[in-house]
Amino acid sequence: MIRMVARRLLALVPLVFLVTLLVWGLVLVIPGDQALAIAGDSATPEQVEAIREDLGLDDPVPVRYGRWLAAAVQGDLGTSLYTSYSVTDALADRLPVTLSLVFVSFALAVVVGTAIGMLAANQKGRLTDRLLTVTTSVGLAVPNFWLGLLLVTFFALKLEWFPSGGYVPFTEDPAGWLRSITLPAVTLATAVAAELARQMRASMSDVLERDFIRTHRAKGLRPATIVRRYALKNAAMPVITVAGLQIARLFGLATIVEIIFNLNGVGALAVDAVFDRDIPVIQGCVLLITVIVLLVNLVVDVSYGLVNPKVRAQ
Amino acid sequence: MTGAGTDALLEVEGLAVEFATAQGWARVVDDVSFTIGHGETLGLLGESGCGKSVTSLAVMGLLPPRSSRIAAGSIRLAGRELRGLSESQLSDVRGNLVSMIFQEPMTSLDPAFRVGEQISSVLRRHRGTSRSGARERAVELLDLVGIPDAAQRVDDYPHTFSGGMRQRVMIAIALACEPDLLIADEPTTALDVTVQKQILELLADLQDRLGMGVLFVTHDMGVISQISDRVVVMYAGQVVEQASTEEVFWHPQHPYTEGLLACLPAEHGRERLRGIPGLVPGPLDLPGGCRFHPRCHHARAGLCDVTPPGLDEVHSGHRARCLLARDLELRGIS
Numbered sequence: 327m328i329r330m331v332a333r334r335l336l337a338l339v340p341l342v343f344l345v346t347l348l349v350w351g352l353v354l355v356i357p358g359d360q361a362l363a364i365a366g367d368s369a370t371p372e373q374v375e376a377i378r379e380d381l382g383l384d385d386p387v388p389v390r391y392g393r394w395l396a397a398a399v400q401g402d403l404g405t406s407l408y409t410s411y412s413v414t415d416a417l418a419d420r421l422p423v424t425l426s427l428v429f430v431s432f433a434l435a436v437v438v439g440t441a442i443g444m445l446a447a448n449q450k451g452r453l454t455d456r457l458l459t460v461t462t463s464v465g466l467a468v469p470n471f472w473l474g475l476l477l478v479t480f481f482a483l484k485l486e487w488f489p490s491g492g493y494v495p496f497t498e499d500p501a502g503w504l505r506s507i508t509l510p511a512v513t514l515a516t517a518v519a520a521e522l523a524r525q526m527r528a529s530m531s532d533v534l535e536r537d538f539i540r541t542h543r544a545k546g547l548r549p550a551t552i553v554r555r556y557a558l559k560n561a562a563m564p565v566i567t568v569a570g571l572q573i574a575r576l577f578g579l580a581t582i583v584e585i586i587f588n589l590n591g592v593g594a595l596a597v598d599a600v601f602d603r604d605i606p607v608i609q610g611c612v613l614l615i616t617v618i619v620l621l622v623n624l625v626v627d628v629s630y631g632l633v634n635p636k637v638r639a640q
Numbered sequence: 641m642t643g644a645g646t647d648a649l650l651e652v653e654g655l656a657v658e659f660a661t662a663q664g665w666a667r668v669v670d671d672v673s674f675t676i677g678h679g680e681t682l683g684l685l686g687e688s689g690c691g692k693s694v695t696s697l698a699v700m701g702l703l704p705p706r707s708s709r710i711a712a713g714s715i716r717l718a719g720r721e722l723r724g725l726s727e728s729q730l731s732d733v734r735g736n737l738v739s740m741i742f743q744e745p746m747t748s749l750d751p752a753f754r755v756g757e758q759i760s761s762v763l764r765r766h767r768g769t770s771r772s773g774a775r776e777r778a779v780e781l782l783d784l785v786g787i788p789d790a791a792q793r794v795d796d797y798p799h800t801f802s803g804g805m806r807q808r809v810m811i812a813i814a815l816a817c818e819p820d821l822l823i824a825d826e827p828t829t830a831l832d833v834t835v836q837k838q839i840l841e842l843l844a845d846l847q848d849r850l851g852m853g854v855l856f857v858t859h860d861m862g863v864i865s866q867i868s869d870r871v872v873v874m875y876a877g878q879v880v881e882q883a884s885t886e887e888v889f890w891h892p893q894h895p896y897t898e899g900l901l902a903c904l905p906a907e908h909g910r911e912r913l914r915g916i917p918g919l920v921p922g923p924l925d926l927p928g929g930c931r932f933h934p935r936c937h938h939a940r941a942g943l944c945d946v947t948p949p950g951l952d953e954v955h956s957g958h959r960a961r962c963l964l965a966r967d968l969e970l971r972g973i974s
Contacts, residue, residue, distance in 0.1 A: 537747040543702055544742075545762045545813060546735035549727070559752045633752060635797040 345616045349609045404606035413610040424591035428576045430511040435518035443526020465520030474513040474586040491588035510587040518572045525568045530561040570626030574619045648675040649853040655713035666923040670877045681854040683868030689920045691877040696823045701730035736766040739814035743826040745807035749798035756794035762816040781812040804835035825857045876931040883958040890972040893960035895936045898970040
């Protein structure tokens with residue numbers, strides 16, 4: 327098990343290297359002159375040239391990449407072209423917001439999706455199942471910016487149960503943190519919960535038809551035990567794979583939710599950076615999210631091994 | 641209300657099982673009766689689709705709840721009526737007083753759990769055994785069913801066992817609570833011939849030691865002859881013949897049984913294998929009169945296709961559902 331994790335971590339190195347190439351390559355692909363962007367419209371050609379010199383933009387491409395990579399490995403992702411803040415500091419500031427949002431959403435989606443999927447599979451073909459199937463279809467179809475606005479209108483403005491936006495750090499006020507993260511997390515979790523519910527329903531109803539379920543019944547085990555302990559572990563295997571992919575999706579969708587709820591997360595930062603052509607910040611955001619997604623996939627693969635003894639043995 | 645003076649372990653009487661179809665309820669088991677004594681082995685014999693597996697699932701209370709129903713009859717275990725018990729009452733009986741092993745050892749064990757856990761869960765359910773006590777007992781049981789290195793193997797997962805070894809694990813699970821009755825539904829059909837023999841010997845040996853009754857369901861005449869004391873032959877959902885194993889093999893009283901016996905390869909014979917022409921009719925297109933008459937070469941027009949035969953005693957302890965039973969000279973094995 328430990329060897330498998332070590333091997334997988336090692337395999338990440340070339341992958342991350344490739345990602346840095348692509349991320350850094352942005353500079354070459356994106357139209358416009360960085361030096362010109364910084365200098366502004368009123369700058370003289372000499373000023374622009376000075377900035378270009380300063381940033382080393384005239385050096386050959388491999389040298390520029392090498393310089394950037396060497397710094398990045400040491401945790402220095404450069405400086406924002408506009409705010410002159412360090413990109414690393416900006417990301418460290420914003421990351422807790424995005425991580426809170428994504429992981430609370432993911433936990434919510436897993437719990438709710440699994441419960442709905444199990445219930446539907448157990449009631450397959452009956453009214454409960456059909457109602458839940460309709461519910462999950464709606465959950466998949468609703469655009470999350472619309473759902474977010476709806477939740478804000480009802481639960482924040484009308485009932486005033488939750489704030490309509492803004493983020494309270496967990497370390498400052500855990501209860502406030504939970505209140506600030508609830509509506510965004512529900513917004514973000516809905517589509518993923520619906521997807522997981524469908525996967526779980528399919529997987530669980532398949533498992534419940536298998537011969538070994540009949541064996542468990544022949545042993546006299548109680549139906550609830552059979553479903554919750556035995557069938558669930560078997561049914562979880564394909565769902566875990568899907569759930570892992572959903573985490574990557576959550577990081578993408580989080581961007582929209584961060585903007586709706588005025589959360590200063592990595593996604594909101596990336597969007598601002600794109601509008602400003604603030605290339606070091608874009609690079610930093612993309613690199614960070616990519617590395618997180620890769621690590622999450624590793625965790626997913628490891629937990630897959632935990633439920634599937636055949637994978638563990640290899 | 642138990643039958644006066646009976647000390648039978650299992651009494652099945654007039655059992656009828658129906659399955660839901662697009663055309664309504666189809667009766668797949670009709671008026672089936674038999675008894676099993678303590679320590680006795682009853683062979684339930686018939687082709688695929690004759691209702692033998694459905695009968696055994698009915699005894700276990702494992703019929704699919706919404707698509708099937710027990711339409712008539714009673715199932716008594718040591719005098720206690722099982723028909724009509726709630727699912728929770730039945731689950732107290734299953735794995736405890738009555739156990740079952742199945743045809744497909746490759747798929748009947750849970751792939752996600754260690755075999756030891758699968759055995760000890762029965763003990764914890766019915767006996768309230770502690771986790772460590774159940775584990776110890778699981779090792780003993782694996783040893784009892786002849787799995788080498790039981791103390792190590794108890795922590796292995798099913799995919800590391802061969803088919804024969806998995807069937808041994810199934811037997812260990814079934815015997816964990818020392819049931820009074822073991823139902824074996826084609827337990828050797830999916831196994832190699834050599835492994836088949838070992839499993840049969842193991843079952844016979846364990847039965848001697850534990851003294852349980854066995855309902856052995858199979859389509860294999862050879863297996864039946866080795867293991868059972870008495871035989872019930874089923875055809876198209878009905879019992880067509882019932883007698884001691886010797887009687888059935890030497891002096892069959894039903895043309896269907898004769899046909900099955902003729903399918904056995906003779907020991908030194910050069911004769912071609914024979915089969916019974918035609919197929920078992922489905923429950924929705926049963927022929928009138930005797931259900932076997934379209935495939936029977938003794939059938940008499942105007943009689944067998946008109947009058948449904950009853951399951952009558954031909955001579956003491958030997959019943960057959962055939963209008964011509966007393967007239968025909970049928971060939972047993974010779």
